[in-house]
Amino acid sequence: MTKPVGATARVIPIKAAEPALVSLYEKQKKIYPRSVHGWFARWRWVMVWLTQIVFYGLPWLPWNGRQAVLFDLSARRFYIFDLVLYPQDFIYLTGILILSAYALFFFTAVGGRLWCGYACPQTVYTEIFLWIERRIEGERGARMKLDAGPWSWQKFGRKTAKHAVWLTIGLWTGFTFVGYFTPIQTMWQQAFTLGFGPWEWFWVNFYGLATYGNAGFLREQVCKYMCPYARFQSAMFDRDTMIVSYDAARGDPRGTRGRNTDLAAANLGHCIDCELCVQVCPVGIDIRNGLQYECIACTACIDACDGVMDKMKYPRGLIRYATQNGLDRKWSSQQMMRRVFRPRVLIYGSVLIAISAAFVVSLSLRHTLKVDVVRDRTTLARLVDNGRIENLYRLQLMNATEQTQRYRVSVEGIAGAALANTTEVEVAPAQARWVTVAVQVPPESAQAAGAGAHPIRFHIASLTDARTAVSEKSTFVVPR
Ligand code: SF4
Ligand code: SF4
Numbered sequence: 001m002t003k004p005v006g007a008t009a010r011v012i013p014i015k016a017a018e019p020a021l022v023s024l025y026e027k028q029k030k031i032y033p034r035s036v037h038g039w040f041a042r043w044r045w046v047m048v049w050l051t052q053i054v055f056y057g058l059p060w061l062p063w064n065g066r067q068a069v070l071f072d073l074s075a076r077r078f079y080i081f082d083l084v085l086y087p088q089d090f091i092y093l094t095g096i097l098i099l100s101a102y103a104l105f106f107f108t109a110v111g112g113r114l115w116c117g118y119a120c121p122q123t124v125y126t127e128i129f130l131w132i133e134r135r136i137e138g139e140r141g142a143r144m145k146l147d148a149g150p151w152s153w154q155k156f157g158r159k160t161a162k163h164a165v166w167l168t169i170g171l172w173t174g175f176t177f178v179g180y181f182t183p184i185q186t187m188w189q190q191a192f193t194l195g196f197g198p199w200e201w202f203w204v205n206f207y208g209l210a211t212y213g214n215a216g217f218l219r220e221q222v223c224k225y226m227c228p229y230a231r232f233q234s235a236m237f238d239r240d241t242m243i244v245s246y247d248a249a250r251g252d253p254r255g256t257r258g259r260n261t262d263l264a265a266a267n268l269g270h271c272i273d274c275e276l277c278v279q280v281c282p283v284g285i286d287i288r289n290g291l292q293y294e295c296i297a298c299t300a301c302i303d304a305c306d307g308v309m310d311k312m313k314y315p316r317g318l319i320r321y322a323t324q325n326g327l328d329r330k331w332s333s334q335q336m337m338r339r340v341f342r343p344r345v346l347i348y349g350s351v352l353i354a355i356s357a358a359f360v361v362s363l364s365l366r367h368t369l370k371v372d373v374v375r376d377r378t379t380l381a382r383l384v385d386n387g388r389i390e391n392l393y394r395l396q397l398m399n400a401t402e403q404t405q406r407y408r409v410s411v412e413g414i415a416g417a418a419l420a421n422t423t424e425v426e427v428a429p430a431q432a433r434w435v436t437v438a439v440q441v442p443p444e445s446a447q448a449a450g451a452g453a454h455p456i457r458f459h460i461a462s463l464t465d466a467r468t469a470v471s472e473k474s475t476f477v478v479p480r
Pocket of ligand 1: 246251270271272273274275276277278288304305308318319
């Protein structure tokens, strides 16, 4: 291209763009939930007391001269009040897990995250730790000021006291947790001599520090990022599930106003935009933005908003338990409650009742004697006196009662088969005992049966309880 005559060329320097570092990491903002009082808060505390009395108290409860609830892994015995379960009873644990899962489906379909709001250990311990924090550092404003301010002896003292109490509770929780697996009375005595075994040390500290870290520091982040339930709970919700909701039709347009403001004239709804519902929220969300997966249904915002409504002399329930259909169609509470009995809930409920019934029946019909028969493979079959053929077996008899039991052992399956040694065995309460028994078959029966393995059956019956009898299959080998 030719340059026009008389034109002067201007050179504009082009600067290379400075490389900028863009961080994809957003620092977590600390949440300072404001304390709240009200009907739901009282229920939350009732649940805190109930769950903690059960959790901390149960391992100390004596029952039949032992700990009422003890999962003794080393002895492979689970004691739950009168029940003594062996690893062979694993089916009951499976049953409990299935029941828990269905109970979770059922209650979530009816009332959303009831478990999270009222009974989940993460929520319960966070509530306890927050209460301690408030007692030591003060209300929301005071805590924010303390954290923002420079270090002083007063700040150091408060922080140290708070962490010391948190750690004590955490370690006591760890101790209690391990007390479900190791007799807690023994552990208590060992605690004074520091005589714990390595596993006890590890688990007391691990569980204790996990409680301290989760309830003291991670708090809502556990619910938001670590808990799988938060991710899949929406699959159990539908538009008729009762969830904590803000009634936008009633609350909007929001805005500040005096108590006697004419709402119609000022074009205002019932929400005075005080943000108290946000300040009490332990996960730091604004429920007015609609259903959010972070909401753990703690209902703190309901109590906070009801308090505001009372002061403003508006009806309560701007934030309340409601269904999405109910809010959209302006249903009354009764109309929403009627939708509780919908197919999804009825199916979950029926399955839950059926599984519970099957569980209770199977538990009540459960045998208190368990038998394992193992053929002694080192001595397959041998010829003994009078030409009889003998096979050896090892029988494990597990007494799942709290009394000593005497059992009679007999055998059938081949004509003339009989036990050559032991026929009666005594087993101590909640113990298992191995016995070796010799089964002998007369020569004519062995000849009639022919060489090879033949099915036989052991019968073991309690001499103390006529209802307890078990029979187990095995084989008898006739050599060539
Ligand atoms: S507490 Fe109630 S009135 Fe206050 S901002 Fe929240 S919804 Fe609005
Ligand atoms: S939005 Fe309300 S119910 Fe949900 S977590 Fe926050 S305070 Fe609790």
